[in-house]
Amino acid sequence: xxxxxxxxxxxxxxxxxxxxKEAVMALNGVDLEIQRGEFVALIGPSGSxxxxxxxxxxxxxxxxxxxxxxxxxxxxxATDKRLxxxxxxxxxxxxxxxxxxxxxxxxxxVEVPLMLAGVGRRQRRERxxxxxxxVGLAKRAGHKPNELSGGEMQRVAVARALANQPALLLADEPxxxxxxxxxxxxxxxxxxxxxxxxxxxxxxxxxxxxxSCADRIVHMLDGRVAQIEIADERAARVxxxxxxxx
Amino acid sequence: MTFGDLGRNALSxxxxxxxxxxxxxxxxxxxxLTIVTMVSLGIGVRLEINKQFKAIGLExxxxxxxxxxxxxxxxxAPPQRSKPITDAEVARxxxxxxxxxxxxxxxxxxxxxxxxxxxxxxxxxxxxGPANALNQVPFQQPPTxxxxxxxxxxxxxxxVLTAGALxxxxxxxxxxxxxxxxxxxxxxxxxxGEQQAFSFTVVGVSTDESPVVRVPLPDRIAMxxxxxxxxxxxxxxxxxxxxxxxxxxxxxxxxxxxIRAEGFRVQSLELILSLADQVFTVINVMLSSVGGxxxxxxxxxxxxxxxxxxxxxxxxxxxxxxxxASRGDIRLxxxxxxxxxxxxxxxxxxxxxxxxxxxxxxxxxWYIEREQLPVRGDFFVVTPSLVLYSLLxxxxxxxxxxxxxxxxxxxxxxxxxxxxx
Ligand SMILES: Nc1ncnc2c1ncn2[C@@H]1O[C@H](COP(=O)(O)OP(=O)(O)OP(=O)(O)O)[C@@H](O)[C@H]1O
Ligand SMILES: [Mg+2]
Numbered sequence: 001x002x003x004x005x006x007x008x009x010x011x012x013x014x015x016x017x018x019x020x021k022e023a024v025m026a027l028n029g030v031d032l033e034i035q036r037g038e039f040v041a042l043i044g045p046s047g048s049x050x051x052x053x054x055x056x057x058x059x060x061x062x063x064x065x066x067x068x069x070x071x072x073x074x075x076x077x078a079t080d081k082r083l084x085x086x087x088x089x090x091x092x093x094x095x096x097x098x099x100x101x102x103x104x105x106x107x108x109x110v111e112v113p114l115m116l117a118g119v120g121r122r123q124r125r126e127r128x129x130x131x132x133x134x135v136g137l138a139k140r141a142g143h144k145p146n147e148l149s150g151g152e153m154q155r156v157a158v159a160r161a162l163a164n165q166p167a168l169l170l171a172d173e174p175x176x177x178x179x180x181x182x183x184x185x186x187x188x189x190x191x192x193x194x195x196x197x198x199x200x201x202x203x204x205x206x207x208x209x210x211x212s213c214a215d216r217i218v219h220m221l222d223g224r225v226a227q228i229e230i231a232d233e234r235a236a237r238v239x240x241x242x243x244x245x246x
Numbered sequence: 247m248t249f250g251d252l253g254r255n256a257l258s259x260x261x262x263x264x265x266x267x268x269x270x271x272x273x274x275x276x277x278x279l280t281i282v283t284m285v286s287l288g289i290g291v292r293l294e295i296n297k298q299f300k301a302i303g304l305e306x307x308x309x310x311x312x313x314x315x316x317x318x319x320x321x322x323a324p325p326q327r328s329k330p331i332t333d334a335e336v337a338r339x340x341x342x343x344x345x346x347x348x349x350x351x352x353x354x355x356x357x358x359x360x361x362x363x364x365x366x367x368x369x370x371x372x373x374x375g376p377a378n379a380l381n382q383v384p385f386q387q388p389p390t391x392x393x394x395x396x397x398x399x400x401x402x403x404x405x406v407l408t409a410g411a412l413x414x415x416x417x418x419x420x421x422x423x424x425x426x427x428x429x430x431x432x433x434x435x436x437x438x439g440e441q442q443a444f445s446f447t448v449v450g451v452s453t454d455e456s457p458v459v460r461v462p463l464p465d466r467i468a469m470x471x472x473x474x475x476x477x478x479x480x481x482x483x484x485x486x487x488x489x490x491x492x493x494x495x496x497x498x499x500x501x502x503x504x505i506r507a508e509g510f511r512v513q514s515l516e517l518i519l520s521l522a523d524q525v526f527t528v529i530n531v532m533l534s535s536v537g538g539x540x541x542x543x544x545x546x547x548x549x550x551x552x553x554x555x556x557x558x559x560x561x562x563x564x565x566x567x568x569x570x571a572s573r574g575d576i577r578l579x580x581x582x583x584x585x586x587x588x589x590x591x592x593x594x595x596x597x598x599x600x601x602x603x604x605x606x607x608x609x610x611x612w613y614i615e616r617e618q619l620p621v622r623g624d625f626f627v628v629t630p631s632l633v634l635y636s637l638l639x640x641x642x643x644x645x646x647x648x649x650x651x652x653x654x655x656x657x658x659x660x661x662x663x664x665x666x667x
Pocket of ligand 2 (some may be wrong): 050051052172
């Protein structure tokens with residue numbers, strides 16, 4: 001796995017925010033490589049730059065300096081148009097607060113990325129229903145977000161993230177708004193999905209138990225990578241299976 | 247995004263706030279309603295006037311001699327004509343190709359003191375020539391006979407009385423038949439102190455409401471020569487007016503230029519009609535401007551609504567951008583919404599304008615009926631091109647109003663937008 005070219009590689013990545021006269025270094029020289037098929041957890045205290053790094057990987061923001069490569073695409077210098085296509089076709093974003101479109105049904109929400117990509121109506125409905133079945137929500141296809149539980153909303157969001165068959169999933173505290181049991185279900189869903197389809201997952205969390213499911217845990221501190229921990233895969237599994245999360 | 251998706255998307259978003267969408271489009275409705283009503287009125291009235299003028303005949307050319315300016319002191323004097331319309335001219339015009347008929351007339355001048363004497367009664371009254379295209383008024387029924395014939399013979403000494411004249415004379419309409427065949431006199435009272443009577447035989451009474459008597463040309467020439475004391479009046483002053491009836495409108499137009507070049511004052515109904523057309527265009531533009539003003543206000547309403555709805559949907563916009571919507575997608579989405587508000591207002595405005603036109607038309611027809619005017623038909627005509635242009639205009643107003651808000655939405659930073667509460 002480590003012999004192949006990495007799917008993500010950050011070099012001296014920095015992101016500075018100007019706050020009036022002062023400047024905040026949200027990221028201050030991050031070097032990181034993530035391999036295809038890896039599950040990486042970003043962990044660290046609040047304000048350490050986890051979200052900032054994830055947003056840079058997701059092409060929602062541009063670095064102040066340094067490079068961020070996704071395979072052969074350097075996001076910092078890519079044109080707006082390439083960035084839009086990158087977000088649409090190559091990554092799936094999962095948010096803490098779900099961010100479903102409130103007036104659209106579950107199926108329609110899953111269809112949105114396909115609609116943006118110009119897929120025909122029948123074809124994308126078919127794919128949306130298939131994805132909803134995959135996340136266990138076949139019976140909720142016609143429900144609006146306000147008719148779904150938090151866990152169900154996050155499942156819809158996962159289905160939406162998978163719609164355009166991306167190679168990379170990015171999740172910013174996807175279990176942050178859920179109770180521990182539901183959070184575990186979502187985590188299992190994500191892990192099973194990436195394993196079955198060989199996807200890469202970068203997940204931001206505060207929760208060590210969540211992080212322990214990952215292949216690697218990247219500890220962030222003050223905008224830098226403080227430590228990288230290679231989790232014992234089997235141990236993590238046992239932990240998830242037996243320990244009841246607090 | 248495909249266009250169908252954009253359209254469905256815009257419709258469903260507008261449907262979320264039905265009341266607000268309706269209220270916003272009211273401005274457009276009022277604007278388009280005003281424009282459609284005004285322009286359709288303009289079109290309808292213009293068509294009606296055209297019809298009336300055509301009924302009189304656009305093939306007619308009216309000729310008068312050039313005259314010196316008249317003022318208060320000279321208004322009763324014989325006119326100063328450098329180039330009178332003589333018999334020779336009239337004869338020449340009669341010979342022109344494609345000319346059907348040439349009618350030369352002499353009018354008794356303003357201020358001729360003429361009294362009509364029937365039996366022992368005398369009444370001041372104007373003396374005129376026969377009714378013709380020159381004095382036929384549009385929107386009025388041509389007069390009919392009450393008694394006898396109203397077609398004036400060209401031989402001297404015959405007279406047609408009018409209903410108006412009977413009223414002046416205090417003679418009831420029921421006595422009109424008894425007047426036919428009766429001998430009457432017209433007495434001229436010249437300022438120089440002389441008095442002269444001319445004898446006539448009444449041949450008929452017409453329904454014409456103007457208080458005049460109509461006598462043939464030779465009598466009018468005789469009366470006018472006596473009045474100005476000019477025995478050779480036709481040679482010195484010529485005719486007062488000539489009407490040429492051409493075979494077709496083109497010939498008439500050509501004659502206007504040709505006879506003008508000969509040094510006469512020439513007019514045709516077609517000229518008057520084109521002038522009327524210009525006037526109507528100006529009025530139309532002015533009236534439509536009122537609607538345009540309403541549309542301007544409406545467009546501000548659309549801008550306001552779009553800004554509000556973009557503010558409300560900031561998070562959605564952020565989400566869409568995060569999962570792959572381009573600036574262009576977002577811009578198109580909102581411009582289409584604004585355009586649809588305009589289009590919707592346009593459709594309703596046109597229907598309402600059409601309805602209002604129909605309603606006003608009924609009121610006008612009812613009024614016309616009461617006044618017994620010989621006009622029927624539609625004064626509000628909504629043509630397909632009026633519908634088309636109104637729809638385009640309404641949609642365009644919406645789109646233009648949507649430009650700024652849509653651009654703002656497109657420019658939103660996705661991360662900022664996602665953080666928006
Ligand atoms: N748009 C911004 N403008 C100014 N400063 C910002 C902005 N976004 C982030 N920051 C700053 O950058 C630093 C890193 O923020 P970031 O959101 O990446 O932290 P985080 O690790 O995700 O924290 P948390 O666990 O609380 O989500 C913080 O100090 C934050 O205040
Ligand atoms: Mg964060």
